[in-house]
Amino acid sequence: MLQLGIVFALLSALAANLGFLYKHRGANEAPAVDVRHPVRTGLALWKSKWFAAGMLVGAVGWAFHTAAIALAPMSVVQVVLAGGIVLVAVLADRVFGMCVGRRQWAGLLLTGLGLALLVVAMPAASDSHSGFRVMVLAAFEGGLLALGALLVLGGQHERGAHLRGPLMGLAAGVLFGVCNVAVKATTGVLAAGGSVLTPWILVAVAGSVSAYYISARSLQEGGAVEVISITATGANVVGILGGLLVFGDPIATDPVGIAVQVAAFFMIVVAAALLPAPRAASAPVPAGAAGV
DSSP: OHHHHHHHHHHHHHHHHHHHHHHHHHHTTSOOOOTTSHHHHHHHHHTSHHHHHHHHHHHHHHHHHHHHHHHSOHHHHHHHHHHHTHHHHHHHHHTSOOOOOHHHHHHHHHHHHHHHHHHHTSOOOOSOOOOOOHHHHHHHHHHHHHHHHHHHHHHHSGGGGGGHHHHHHHHHHHHHHHHHHHHHHHHHHHHTTOOSOOHHHHHHHHHHHHHHHHHHHHHHHSOHHHHHHHHHHHHHHHHHHHHHHTSOOOOOOSHHHHHHHHHHHHHHHHHHHHSSOOGGGSOOOOTTOOOO
């Protein structure tokens, strides 16, 4: 079952990255996302065939991801998805004809390596690790929802205007991670014989819907590679932390393992600074943007 979960994670990474690139092209054909008009905004996005195709491909990726985290420890799934981040640049360059600079290639490779080292340094897991404590999960999800809101607000401030796309992409990634952790908790409830109608389903829906609009706006504000990779990194880091803090995935306790994980976190932070393209190369902000 663990190997099957890894296969599903690989398929999820491919579908998710391809879907994001489709959505980036579609989002930039649509009017600017405006949270004050969610229905009109949502319909306008879906009128773009590229965005609609991206949503459908992304839904397939989400289904594979849900199957993966139901069968394997969340941290193991995240290391597979970490390697998939590099696919963003490959697909953007080879399939979509986008220009990916050396700095962004370096950032993507450093991100994938850092995330991989972070999880490889963890002791091996023997089961799916779906059990959790309600208070720990509630505190974890609540804190991340607040963090997502702060990132969105930071992107709206004039001092962060040039980083609006990456900041909103990170906010979307955090909220996607909130959704994934809530889905993982629900699979644990189901495995224990409980009902699918849990409060965590509501958290998953709230996180997913919020991430949908924020992600679409981030794709309008920033370049494809930088925004997609930062979004994926945010979701990956949340998934890894959720596995460790909420579901009790094993953590390194020996000096070498701790040193590797600290170095991995440092690599991820450095990579995040490399991913945003220089201002002159960034995608133009849509005219008349109203802010999410």
